[in-house]
Amino acid sequence: MEASDILIGVVGKTNVGKSTFFAAATELSVAIENRPFTTIEPNVGVGYVRKRCVHVDLGLPKCDARNSICIDGDRFIPVKLMDVAGLVPGAHKGRGLGNRFLDDLRRADVLILVVDASGATSPEGVPAEPGTYDPVEEVESMIREVDEWMYGIISKDWEKFAKTVDTGGVTDVAGALAQRLSGLSITKASVARALEETGLAGRKLSTWTSDELREFMRTLRRIAKPIVVAANKVDVPAAAEGVRRLKEALEPKGIPVVPTSALSELILRRAARAGIVKYKPGDPDFEVVDESKLTGRQREALELIRERVLRKWGGTGVQQAINEAVFGVLGMIAVYPVEDVNRYTDREGRVLPDVVLVPRGTTARELAYRIHTDLGKTFLYAIDARTKRRLGESYQLKDGDVIKIVAAAARR
Structure with missing residues (x-):
């Protein structure tokens, strides 16, 4: 089964549950440890968007899914996910593993930014007490890193490039900019839209100020590399306030926020694979099918997931975040x-x-x-x-x- 051409970049700093999110979404074995730089090379795996299968609407008894999976009337359509090593402040300047992390995002169509909604992770990725750090600042910091990285790419030798375009009789400025940014998988249509939204269309490139160039790249990133925030660790009670603040700060800016517990999703998927529970990714509940396989501790863990995550938030958020990325911000x-x-x-x-x-x-x-x-x-x-x-x-x-x-x- 081949995944679609869509590539979702899963990004975030260390210890926020980014690799757990990736593992839950793809069921691919990755290193999930409580230390920085666990993920050195980008991991690419297959996740799925979930949608009601059209055979149900057509009144057909079943379908014969080939390039996807149909489970109880729900079609799971493969997409590619890439887990990139944890970002640290200053990564766009080469700090930590620096641009190597950000370069892995060049091909991504959309980013799922995993953040610690409980505020229990420092900017450097060090665990702390819940409520210690601001998840809104965490999101803004990560977005700045991506924006500054993209600005660094376009600003290199900008004056020379701008003069060449302005004096070379180039009438297709959007095309020239798209060609310059071709390594970022950014289309000419996205560039043209960013030019219009920033009011720079029709202006000679050599007249742009550095602030205008920065604003152009911020706008282009928003258009060409849109972001969905997975507000992770909602199984921690302190995360409720973080989710509220994230939604209040980001959703008016067009950045969706999805309450998420990647760990809960990973536990449920593994329990389903072991035949202990019946659970489909994205479901608001699960059913225990074999009590004999459960220890007292496992039973308690599953009940905590049900009470703290599924009943409170309507799901673990992992499937919802992927669906929002593909069907929501990408408009597929x-x-x-x-x-x-x-x-x-x-x-x-x-x-x-x-x-x-x-x-x-x-x-x-x-x-x-x-x-x-x-x-x-x-x-x-x-x-x-x-x-x-x-x-x-x-x-x-x-x-x-x-x-x-x-x-x-x-x-x-």
Whole structure:
């Protein structure tokens, strides 16, 4: 099973539960220890977004999921997650392991910033008493590190670059900036949007002040590398106030805050894998299926998770944070391509085998290209399998669409 092209960077300082979040989300074995720099090389694994499978809406008894997993009517669609070593203040200047950490984020489409909502971790990643540190300042510090790193990339030899663009007859300034930032996986469309939002569109690059360049890069980071905050350690009572303050400070700025207990999610997933409980990632509760496998201590731990996390917050937050990153800030939708619009099957007769994550606004022809280049080149029209209506190339796909692509026969 292949993950989609989406790459989520999991970031944060040491000891906030970042690697625990990654392990819970991917069930990939990583080093989870109470010391700085446990994660030296970036770990890449497969996590999942969770969405109600379209076969339920269509009244079908089941589907034959192939590139994803369907569990009790919920479709789990793979995405890539990257766990990057813990950030420390001054990392953009090379402190700690410095730019090596930040460079790992170049390919990320969205960042999940894991923070200690209980305020029990110092800026250097040293454990402390709950309530000692400010989680809002923790978020702001981490965002500054990423912003300053990106500013450092674009500001290098800026005057020379700006003069070349201004005097070289370059009319596509957004394209030139996007080319300069190509190593960050930033699109021309994102650059153009940042130019408009900062009021710098149409201005010669050589007239930009350093403050304007900084503001441009902050805006571009917000657009091209959006952030979801996983307010971790909500199993600690002191975290409730931290979550409140984080939501109050960040959500008006467009940064979602998800109350999270990565440790609780990891415990539940391992218990489910061992056959002790029945639990799907993202569920608001679990069911013990084999009491005989539980020790008294394990039973007590599970009840604490139920009381302190699931009933209080509605879930552990790990699945919710991934869903928010993909469906929320990235604005992705799920589309099901099929061959037979009457039976909702592929050419092998499998029911709704594949689901594709695409950005909202994707057209039918763009979907055809996504499936196969030849389909895009020879595209004739698409068919909405629900209504059997013929759709043109510019039709914008909707979440949950079941689509057949009709193309011209390939020439021999």
